[in-house]
Amino acid sequence: MRRKLICGTLAGLILVALALAASCRSDGNDSQERRNEARTPDEKTEEGRSVTGPVKIGFAMDTLIEERWPRDRELFRQAVESLGAEVEITVASGDDALQIKQAETMISEGVDLLVIVPHDAEATAAIVKKAHAAGIKVMAYDRLVKNAEIDFYVSFDNEKVGELQAKAITALVPKGRYVYIGGAETDYNAHLIKKGVFKVLQPLIDSGDITVVYDQWTADWVPTNAQTNMESALKANRNRIDAVIAANDATAGGAVAALAAHGLAGRIPVAGQDADLPAARRIAEGTQTMTVYKPIRTLAETAAGLAVAMARGEKVEADLMLNNGKIEVPSVLLSPIAVDRSNIEETIIADGFHSWDDVFRQDRRP
Structure with a gap:
């Protein structure tokens, strides 16, 4: 009788211990366990x-x-x-x-x-x-x-984006005074794009063919901030600028707006990236030179x-x-893919990223 009592007591203690262990367990995986409760x-x-x-x-x-x-x-x-x-x-x-x-x-x-x-x-x-x-x-x-x-x-490949931008613009302007309108300094992609741009520009800077006369980040990628940067660049250089590379199409749009205010839109090559619809329209109109398309x-x-x-x-x-x-x-x-007026139809339009009518609505075919 005594043996049965002892065995029963031990069994009860074991059950209590197991229950306490289960109720007190907290090993950092509770959320994962809850996620799996409904799974077989x-x-x-x-x-x-x-x-x-x-x-x-x-x-x-x-x-x-x-x-x-x-x-x-x-x-x-x-x-x-x-x-x-x-x-x-x-x-x-x-x-x-x-x-x-x-x-x-x-x-x-x-x-x-x-x-x-x-x-x-x-x-x-x-x-x-x-x-x-x-x-x-x-x-x-x-x-x-x-x-x-x-x-x-x-x-x-965001470094490649910058390389494509710089190669396109330096092909048009192998010598001259350049403005770089960067993206948001808090965005690591903006640094990678800039790295790609200057990878192409640096040999031309070292040779004296190109001078970067203005280089500034754009807070939060906001177009009006980019426009302010471009206005500052124009003022500091008395409008003597030969090319603009902007970190994306939003900042390129701000740069083009500043150039337009001085009658320079379409006269100075401007690069962007993202293939935004406004940028595609600017390319069709001739106020933006190129963009980089990322499907x-x-x-x-x-x-x-x-x-x-x-x-x-x-x-x-x-x-x-x-x-x-x-x-x-x-x-x-x-x-990424470099896009300009020569291949816009076989890239972003052929992919259905934008329609022909949306891009060329101010440049309709006869």
Whole structure:
């Protein structure tokens, strides 16, 4: 009788201990466990990731102000959903604190993977750290996150963008006085583009053929800020400028507006990038020389495919490794395309990025 009592007591103690251990366990993986409660055991990997069940991707965007970003949002959404996954999208409107808060909310709600278009390449590192603490991987979309252990990066070759811009303009103006209107200093892509531009310009600067008479960043990529920069460049140089390279089409538009105010639009070559519709129209009209086309559908679909695969615990392949100041980041970089008046129809129009009527509505065929 005494043995039965002892055995019963031990069994009870063991059950209590197990219950206490289960209720007190908090090892940083609670959010991941909650994400898997609705999944059947055969849908889970050893890491708790679903292989065949639905996954949810968080997409933390910086802005929708520039023409391209609404396209990215919808194309990414469509691509994720076509793969049988769900997507939640937030937009921070250039507010770093808001972007971090929005990402924290998606992390707490249990997304399976977070994709970020950072506003500030440095500040966004905090998001990566918080996501990893919750067992969630992070992908950088189009813009690299600096000084963080980011898991993957998908973009276009932004240094190549700058090279294409500079090659196009130096072919037209091999000697002269150049203005460089940069992008947002907080955006690492702006630095990569500038690096590509000056990779081409530097030998011509060293030889004395080209002089860069003005070089300034544009806060938040805002066209009016770029216009102010261009006005300053014109004033400082008494309108003696031979070429302008702008970091994107929005800043190119600001530069062209300043040139137009001085009767110089169309007389001075201007480069941009993104193939925005206003830029395509300026190319058709002759006030902007070229743009760099980055097929956004390809970017969105590539990023979505990789994100869903990673969320499901599948192995993904990188094309190269890029240093972000802390680690070598597995990356896929897509190829940009230089576009001017001679090939605009066989590139952005042939791809359906813009229609012929929209681009040439002021230059209609007979």
